[in-house]
Amino acid sequence: MARYTGAECRQCRREKLKLFLKGDRCYSDKCAFERRSFAPGQHGQARVRKVSDYAIQLREKQKVRRIYGMLEGQFRKYFEIAERIKGVTGENLLMLLESRLDNVIYRLGYANSRNQGRQLVRHDHIEVNGRKVNIPSFRVSINDVITLKEKSRKVAAINESLEAVVRRGVPSWLELDKDNYKGTVKALPSRQEITMPIQEQLIVELYSK
Incomplete structure (x- = not known):
């Protein structure tokens, strides 16, 4: 692309x-x-x-x-x-x-920018509902579960980004389980949640x- x-x-x-x-x-x-x-x-x-x-x-x-x-x-x-x-x-x-996968990766804190989120998706670090997805423009849906592959959980840049996500916060339409490297799409983003x-x-x- x-x-x-x-x-x-x-x-x-x-x-x-x-x-x-x-x-x-x-x-x-x-x-x-x-x-x-x-x-x-x-x-x-x-x-x-x-x-x-x-x-x-x-x-x-x-x-x-x-x-x-x-x-x-x-x-x-x-x-x-x-x-x-x-x-x-x-x-x-x-x-x-907002529903693009690279943006969701950024919003969840796996990446510290959308560009880095795009790289994580392209380089096969991300799974959606247990299946590998390497298309940054993939559109997430309600109840989708976004996880990091097991081998990717030791990447220093990802863990540093997850530690820093506290500063900007995770939007209410997403839910992050930081310990299990799992994010869930609870709802589609509303206009009020785009700040x-x-x-x-x-x-x-x-x-x-």
């Missing part, structure tokens, strides 16, 4: 918001956004100009796309699926993104043009 391979901190600076793309580093003094919160490039500190409605909508879409580590084509497909589902399109979109500052209606307006 194609993905962004450039400097992750540049994405936070471009969106003028800490997106927590580098795990624990984002909580430390080494975070590049803390030192340089202006946009990257030689014009990053230029005078702020009035922006159009389209520019505001585009920035919101780019921000959400970068939070979940997706390229444009894949993100657009999620929006099209969200349109077909009964309910509010913007909320459906966020629910679909990142996202205005999904702007994305709907952008794609509806």
Whole structure:
């Protein structure tokens, strides 16, 4: 799967918001956004100009796309699926993104970033309902049980991440049994449980043009 391979901190600076793309580093003094919160490039500190409605909508879409580590084509497909589902399109979109396996791995604390969660899935560390799943975009369902393979439970990075999950917490729609390396999907994520500052209606307006 194609993905962004450039400097992750540049994405936070471009969106003028800490997106927590580098795990624990984002909580430390080494975070590049803390030192340089202006946009990257030689014009990053230029005078702020009035922006159009389209520019505001585009920035919101780019921000959400970068939070979940997706390229444009894949993100657009999620929006099209969200349109077909009964309910509010913007909320459906966020629910679909949160239900991705790589995001669930991050939310449970097995990984300290979604990118690391994607790597764990790709490298066959994860089982869903006792079966190996190595597709990061796999959509979890209610009552799914996500576990680490036995051989993966000694990986230092995973255990360090599980110890650090206390800082950000596990969302209420998931349940973590840290001692047994097991997570359970208790419900599908609701809009109220997604705490990142996202205005999904702007994305709907952008794609509806």
